[in-house]
Amino acid sequence: MTTTLKKDTSIETLRGLAIILVVIGHVIGSDSDGGMKVEDDSFLRHFYFSFEYLRMPLFTVISGWVYALRPANSGNLLGFNLKKIRRLFLPLICVGGIYYILQSIIPGTNYSYELADIWRILIFPYTFYWYLQALFIVFLLTSVIDTLHLADSFKGWIILFLLSLMALYFRNVFISEAIPNYFGFKGGLYLMPFFVLGVGIQRFKSFFQNKIFIWICSFMLIDGVIFQQLVWYGIINTQLEASGGIGLLIGLVGVIVILRINFTLKWLVWIGSYAYTIYLFHSFGTSGARILMHKLGLYHTVPVFFFSLFMGIFMPIIVEEICDRFALTRHLFLGRRFTFNHSLKLKTTSN
Numbered sequence: 001m002t003t004t005l006k007k008d009t010s011i012e013t014l015r016g017l018a019i020i021l022v023v024i025g026h027v028i029g030s031d032s033d034g035g036m037k038v039e040d041d042s043f044l045r046h047f048y049f050s051f052e053y054l055r056m057p058l059f060t061v062i063s064g065w066v067y068a069l070r071p072a073n074s075g076n077l078l079g080f081n082l083k084k085i086r087r088l089f090l091p092l093i094c095v096g097g098i099y100y101i102l103q104s105i106i107p108g109t110n111y112s113y114e115l116a117d118i119w120r121i122l123i124f125p126y127t128f129y130w131y132l133q134a135l136f137i138v139f140l141l142t143s144v145i146d147t148l149h150l151a152d153s154f155k156g157w158i159i160l161f162l163l164s165l166m167a168l169y170f171r172n173v174f175i176s177e178a179i180p181n182y183f184g185f186k187g188g189l190y191l192m193p194f195f196v197l198g199v200g201i202q203r204f205k206s207f208f209q210n211k212i213f214i215w216i217c218s219f220m221l222i223d224g225v226i227f228q229q230l231v232w233y234g235i236i237n238t239q240l241e242a243s244g245g246i247g248l249l250i251g252l253v254g255v256i257v258i259l260r261i262n263f264t265l266k267w268l269v270w271i272g273s274y275a276y277t278i279y280l281f282h283s284f285g286t287s288g289a290r291i292l293m294h295k296l297g298l299y300h301t302v303p304v305f306f307f308s309l310f311m312g313i314f315m316p317i318i319v320e321e322i323c324d325r326f327a328l329t330r331h332l333f334l335g336r337r338f339t340f341n342h343s344l345k346l347k348t349t350s351n
Contacts, residue, residue, distance in 0.1 A: 009264040009269050010262045010263060010264055011062060011065060011066070011259075012264075012268070012269040012272040012273065013263060013264050013265050013268040013269050013272065014058065014062060014258065014259065014268075014272075015059075015062050015272035015275050016265075016267075016268030016269060016270070016271035016272030016273075016275065017058075017268055017272075018055065018058040018059040018062060018272075018275070019059070019271065019272065019274075019275040019278050019279060019282075019313075020268075020271065020313065021051055021054070021055045021058070022055050022056070022059060022279065022282075023278065023282045023286065023309060023312040023313055024047070024048075024051075024309060025048055025051070025052070025055055026128060026282065026283060026286055026312070027286050027290075027305060027308045027309050027312060028044045028045065028047070028048045028305075029048075030048070034111075035286075035290075036290060036301065036304060036305065036308070038301065042301075044301070044305065046232060049228075049232055050225075050228070050229070050232075052242065052247075053228070053240075053242050053247045053248070053250040053251045053254070054250065054251060054254045054255070054258075056131070056191075056194075056242075057194045057251035057252070057254065057255050058254075058255050058258060059275075060135075060138075060191050060194040060195050060198065061194050061195070061197055061198035061201070061255040061259065062198060063135065063195060063198060064142075064194065064195035064196060064197065064198020064199045064200075064201075064202070065198040065199070065201055065202045065259070066198075066202075067139070067142065067195070067198070067199060068198065068199040068202035068203050069202065071142075071143075071146045071199075072142070072143035072144075072146050072147055073146065073147060074147050077143055077144070077147045080139075080143050081139065081140055081143060084136055084139045084140075085136070086331075086335055086337075087335035087336075088132045088133075088135060088136045088335060089122075089132070089136070089335075090331065090332055090333075090335045091132070091280050091332075091333060091334065091335045092121065092122065092129055092132045092133070093121070093122060094332045094333050095129075095280045095281065095333055096121050096126060096129040096132075097118060097121065099127070099129075099283060099284065100113060100118050100121055100126065101115065101118070102284075106291070111127075123182060123183065124180070124181060124182070124183075124184075125181055125184040125187060127283070128279075128283065130184045130187050131184075131187065131191075131279070132184075133183050133184030133187065133188070134184040134185075134186075134187030134188040134190070134191050135188075135191060135195075136183075136188075137183065137184065137185055137187075137188030138188055138191050138192050138195045141188075141192065142195060142196070142199065145160060151196075151199070151203075154204050154207065157196070157199070157200050157203065157204065160196055161193065161196050161197065161200065164189075164192040164193040164196050165193050167189050167192065168189050168190060168192070168193055168243055168244075168248075169244070170189075171186055171189040171190070171243070172241075172243055172244050190242070190243050193248075193252070194251065194252070194255065197252060197255065197256070198255075201256070201259055208256065208259075208260075209260070214256070214257065214260050217253040217256045217257050218253075218257050220249065220253045221250065221253045221254050221257050224246050224249050224250040224253065224254075225250060227246050228240060228246060228247075228250060271313065271317075274316065274317045274320055276334075277316045277317070277319065277320040277334060278312070278313060278316040278317070280316065280333075280334075281315065281316035281319050282312040282313065282315075282316055283312070284315060284316075285308070285310075285311030285312040285313070285314070285315035285316065286308045286309070286311060286312035288311065288315075289304075289307045289308040289310070289311040289312070290304055290308050293307060293308075319333075320334060324336070327339055
């Protein structure tokens with residue numbers, strides 16, 4: 001017997017917001033050599049810096065929250081992880097592979113790679129597709145933990161959350177850059193605390209809805225953001241990291257507070273329903289739009305930014321609508337089940 005869970009529109013709204021922030025981040029670029037190559041003292045660089053510690057944490061916490069609705073168990077552990085392999089690694093190979101080839105052969109891209117090394121995208125992190133490998137590690141670990149019922153109680157969950165933070169600290173201190181990042185395990189250690197937090201927010205609502213706790217998190221978030229901005233303006237001379245210290249604190253308490261802001265915007269819910277496909281394909285749109293405008297002699301920051309953002313969001317939506325109509329493309333490029341009668345089901349349902 002299968003059950004259909006009604007989607008929480010406030011969570012779907014946040015999912016839409018999260019993927020827009022991700023796309024904006026990649027349009028701008030993580031530094032002056034990526035994306036639009038904006039100056040380090042520009043408004044867009046400041047915008048990137050201001051949301052740097054919230055984008056991926058919010059995306060990951062939502063993934064943990066959704067997972068907790070239908071967690072793995074002893075009866076479906078193998079099937080659960082096989083589905084995640086299909087959902088994550090087929091698009092990694094097919095979509096990531098096409099992107100790798102295009103980056104290698106098309107002039108005007110920010111980075112280029114040797115075609116002979118394309119096999120590396122499955123073993124090592126490749127651009128933003130690192131997230132797929134890292135997320136699979138998180139799913140694998142969490143599914144085993146849930147199968148053993150180690151995080152069913154609040155005490156068990158707290159222990160798991162603290163262990164995930166300790167593992168991240170161990171990564172930061174003891175695992176050097178020289179150690180190969182096989183299958184993105186370093187990214188998995190970074191994502192794990194946020195995913196576990198999302199599971200806890202869904203599983204232990206009474207604790208995370210406690211007003212005193214939310215106020216404490218809010219004050220910590222405000223203090224963290226003020227500290228972050230003081231660093232940006234050079235008043236405090238220190239280096240912030242997403243995986244530790246103030247950066248990690250902003251990510252953890254920030255998503256707790258954000259998930260308590262229950263609001264729904266239909267257009268964000270709609271975009272959120274395409275979030276995974278947008279993540280997979282957005283860089284085709286953002287990079288293509290930027291290269292096209294430069295070929296046309298248009299370099300002004302504002303039109304390049306908004307056109308790249310528009311293409312990064314809506315081109316993947318069009319791609320999903322097309323790929324979802326055919327069994328092979330929906331399987332390879334979206335990671336969905338291989339079903340010949342999918343289109344027929346859609347038409348029947350709509351009627």
